Amino acid sequence: MPFDLAFAWSILPDLLRGAIVTAEATFGGMALAMLGGLLLALGRRIGPPPVAGFVRGYISLVRNTPLLVQLYFIFYVLPLAGLSFNALGTGIVTLGLHYSAFLAEVYRAGIDAVPHGQWEAAQALSLSRRDTWRDIILPQAIRPMVPVFGNFLIGMFKDTPLLATITIPEMFGAAEQIAGDTYRYNEPYTLVGLIFLLISYPAALGVRGLERRFGVH
Amino acid sequence: MTASVVDLLPNLLRGATVTVEVTVAAGALALALSLPVALARMSPAWPLRVIGTTYVEVLRGTSALVQLFYLFFILPLLGIRLDPLPTAIAGLGLNFSAYASEIVRGAIAGIDRGQWEAAHALHLSRAATLARIVLPQAVAVMLPSFASLMIQLLKSTALVSLITLSDLTFSGQALITTTGRPFAVWGLVLVIYYVLSLPLAWASNRLEARATAYRARPAGAI
Amino acid sequence: MSTEPLIRFRGLRKAFGANVVLEDFNMDIADGERIALIGPSGSGKTTVLRLLMGLDTFDGGEIEVGGVPLSRPSEQAKLARRQIGMVFQHFNLFPHMTVMANVTEAPRRVLGLSNAEAQARATGLLRMVGLEAKLNALPRQLSGGQQQRVAIARALAMRPRIMLFDEVTSALDPELVGEVLRVVRQLARESGMTMLIVTHEMSFARDVSDRVVFMERGRVAEQGPPDMIFRNPSNERTRAFLQAILER
Ligand SMILES: Nc1ncnc2c1ncn2[C@@H]1O[C@H](COP(=O)(O)OP(=O)(O)OP(=O)(O)O)[C@@H](O)[C@H]1O
Ligand SMILES: [Mg+2]
Numbered sequence: 001m002p003f004d005l006a007f008a009w010s011i012l013p014d015l016l017r018g019a020i021v022t023a024e025a026t027f028g029g030m031a032l033a034m035l036g037g038l039l040l041a042l043g044r045r046i047g048p049p050p051v052a053g054f055v056r057g058y059i060s061l062v063r064n065t066p067l068l069v070q071l072y073f074i075f076y077v078l079p080l081a082g083l084s085f086n087a088l089g090t091g092i093v094t095l096g097l098h099y100s101a102f103l104a105e106v107y108r109a110g111i112d113a114v115p116h117g118q119w120e121a122a123q124a125l126s127l128s129r130r131d132t133w134r135d136i137i138l139p140q141a142i143r144p145m146v147p148v149f150g151n152f153l154i155g156m157f158k159d160t161p162l163l164a165t166i167t168i169p170e171m172f173g174a175a176e177q178i179a180g181d182t183y184r185y186n187e188p189y190t191l192v193g194l195i196f197l198l199i200s201y202p203a204a205l206g207v208r209g210l211e212r213r214f215g216v217h
Numbered sequence: 218m219t220a221s222v223v224d225l226l227p228n229l230l231r232g233a234t235v236t237v238e239v240t241v242a243a244g245a246l247a248l249a250l251s252l253p254v255a256l257a258r259m260s261p262a263w264p265l266r267v268i269g270t271t272y273v274e275v276l277r278g279t280s281a282l283v284q285l286f287y288l289f290f291i292l293p294l295l296g297i298r299l300d301p302l303p304t305a306i307a308g309l310g311l312n313f314s315a316y317a318s319e320i321v322r323g324a325i326a327g328i329d330r331g332q333w334e335a336a337h338a339l340h341l342s343r344a345a346t347l348a349r350i351v352l353p354q355a356v357a358v359m360l361p362s363f364a365s366l367m368i369q370l371l372k373s374t375a376l377v378s379l380i381t382l383s384d385l386t387f388s389g390q391a392l393i394t395t396t397g398r399p400f401a402v403w404g405l406v407l408v409i410y411y412v413l414s415l416p417l418a419w420a421s422n423r424l425e426a427r428a429t430a431y432r433a434r435p436a437g438a439i
Numbered sequence: 440m441s442t443e444p445l446i447r448f449r450g451l452r453k454a455f456g457a458n459v460v461l462e463d464f465n466m467d468i469a470d471g472e473r474i475a476l477i478g479p480s481g482s483g484k485t486t487v488l489r490l491l492m493g494l495d496t497f498d499g500g501e502i503e504v505g506g507v508p509l510s511r512p513s514e515q516a517k518l519a520r521r522q523i524g525m526v527f528q529h530f531n532l533f534p535h536m537t538v539m540a541n542v543t544e545a546p547r548r549v550l551g552l553s554n555a556e557a558q559a560r561a562t563g564l565l566r567m568v569g570l571e572a573k574l575n576a577l578p579r580q581l582s583g584g585q586q587q588r589v590a591i592a593r594a595l596a597m598r599p600r601i602m603l604f605d606e607v608t609s610a611l612d613p614e615l616v617g618e619v620l621r622v623v624r625q626l627a628r629e630s631g632m633t634m635l636i637v638t639h640e641m642s643f644a645r646d647v648s649d650r651v652v653f654m655e656r657g658r659v660a661e662q663g664p665p666d667m668i669f670r671n672p673s674n675e676r677t678r679a680f681l682q683a684i685l686e687r
Contacts, residue, residue, distance in 0.1 A: 064368060064414035065407045066375035069386055073407060076399035161282040165379065172283060185290035189283060197278040204278070334494050335531035335590075339545035339597060340521050349544065353535045 018174030032096025037103025232388030246310030251317035276315035364421035452499035475644035478654035524599030584615030
């Protein structure tokens with residue numbers, strides 16, 4: 001199986017252009033997921049029973065069904081509801097919604113891990129519920145979550161190739177395009193795999209460093 | 218509307234059987250590989266450790282879809298021709314074996330060092346200690362994580378539709394083109410995946426509860 | 440007693456990183472002798488037992504059992520070590536096995552006893568430690584004192600010539616200490632085994648041992664018959680240590 005270095009070199013710029021889209025999707029999706037996850041966690045924890053029940057069902061459904069199908073669902077169904085984003089917007093929304101269900105659980109665990117005495121101390125100081133959440137509970141809850149967020153960020157990064165299926169020109173889509181045009185598979189897919197490894201492995205080492213620093217596990 | 222949803226079902230359920238097949242076969246492959254890979258990573262011999270670690274980090278560090286495409290398009294260039302079904306099973310099985318081996322490794326590492334030492338003080342061999350003392354305890358810890366991993370695997374099987382295997386997702390796509398009703402089709406597909414995941418989620422919860430009870434500290438120990 | 444010591448530590452050295460835990464540690468133990476090893480926390484008592492048992496490797500010096508050096512792994516060394524049994528501070532019973540299975544596992548796997556032989560042996564030992572009614576219990580269903588007695592029976596089932604006890608009562612609630620000490624006392628009186636006992640229970644050390652060895656900073660600081668060490672220690676550090684213990 002020949003690996004043509006010159007060809008590989010010539011397609012690298014296209015792949016790196018795709019990598020920028022990959023980065024946009026990853027960070028956009030993560031920002032949305034962190035916000036959505038927090039809202040879901042709070043909705044479940046302090047929302048009225050119907051809201052909490054709905055959130056529970058939503059989380060369970062989203063966690064236990066494939067991202068790819070969710071992507072198709074949103075891509076094909078949102079326009080029917082008169083909501084249309086461009087493809088990248090749809091991709092980011094889907095990644096955000098999917099991962100928010102996972103991050104909701106992370107927030108929940110983090111919030112539960114704050115000692116009960118903190119609530120009592122805040123109450124003894126007559127802090128309002130809102131101030132207690134914002135100044136006392138969440139800051140403590142979020143610290144140990146940081147490495148977990150890091151892990152989910154890496155996971156989301158590795159899920160971005162799915163976006164190629166709805167015509168988003170991220171890195172894997174770029175490789176597919178090249179492969180389709182030239183009928184040469186080895187170079188584009190090998191390079192994409194290598195780029196993924198070169199980014200996600202150091203990132204995983206970084207997360208392990210964070211885990212040590214933030215003293216979890 | 219109701220009539221047509223019923224019309225959709227047989228096609229989707231045929232696809233769902235492929236999804237279940239791939240999940241079971243790839244899951245079995247992943248579990249079979251997980252113990253040797255974990256033992257290699259924990260081996261006192263450094264070449265084995267390097268091989269095991271490289272295996273795990275490469276499979277975890279590159280995307281599952283990239284790996285599937287790699288097998289699908291590049292194995293034939295090496296003269297290895299596999300049908301989409303074995304390609305899918307091999308691709309997902311290998312990918313998930315990396316995660317499964319980390320579960321095994323974590324569970325083994327989580328067994329109290331005192332268990333190894335007690336076995337050593339009784340002059341049991343390392344192999345006997347692993348087989349009789351450590352693994353039976355580690356399995357109780359692994360099982361709930363394995364069940365959640367199988368849910369992840371079930372969801373990941375949707376990727377095989379992209380290498381032309383007619384699983385549940387592929388059947389959904391085919392129906393879109395023939396019926397032009399994305400909401401009904403994709404809604405139904407999501408529901409079927411969800412229903413398929415329920416037994417695994419139930420198993421995961423049950424096993425977790427059992428493992429927690431099992432881990433409860435013995436009375437009298439401080 | 441033969442003149443040749445059964446166990447001999449010579450110039451033993453062990454360090455964890457920069458922390459030198461044993462330095463030129465020397466001790467001879469005769470066949471059948473019962474030694475109480477005492478000393479302040481961190482003085483290296485547990486380390487001595489662990490090195491003898493082979494749970495850690497040492498950095499210098501030698502340990503001999505029956506004249507066989509243990510520093511290099513060999514078939515002989517393995518057989519020599521097989522004469523040693525150990526009881527741990529935290530029992531370390533196998534939680535997934537019944538009491539009976541805990542006691543029969545090693546005799547079956549290592550000594551090749553049949554199931555029936557191993558069970559007969561286990562039943563006798565469990566009766567001796569007062570647990571014949573608990574054969575089918577799981578460790579977590581037992582009190583700490585009961586668990587430790589099972590651990591003693593488990594070690595004895597290998598018919599060791601040498602028994603090591605590392606603070607076998609210090610993880611127990613106070614009311615459970617007596618039942619375990621009784622078993623060890625009985626063994627010391629009746630078994631004729633060579634015993635090396637690390638303990639912080641001074642009255643126990645005194646009446647269970649032939650010789651008390653006081654360790655400090657990885658060396659033997661003073662040793663002698665129990666009466667001498669406890670009544671009239673010559674070493675100032677021993678005196679201070681005993682004083683501190685008695686004042687607790
Ligand atoms: N695995 C290890 N890694 C690093 N240091 C160790 C290890 N085991 C023991 N040490 C160190 O060796 C020294 C001696 O420990 P050891 O357990 O032998 O003391 P000890 O006399 O049994 O004390 P104690 O009465 O508290 O049980 C201590 O300073 C301890 O911190
Ligand atoms: Mg100790």
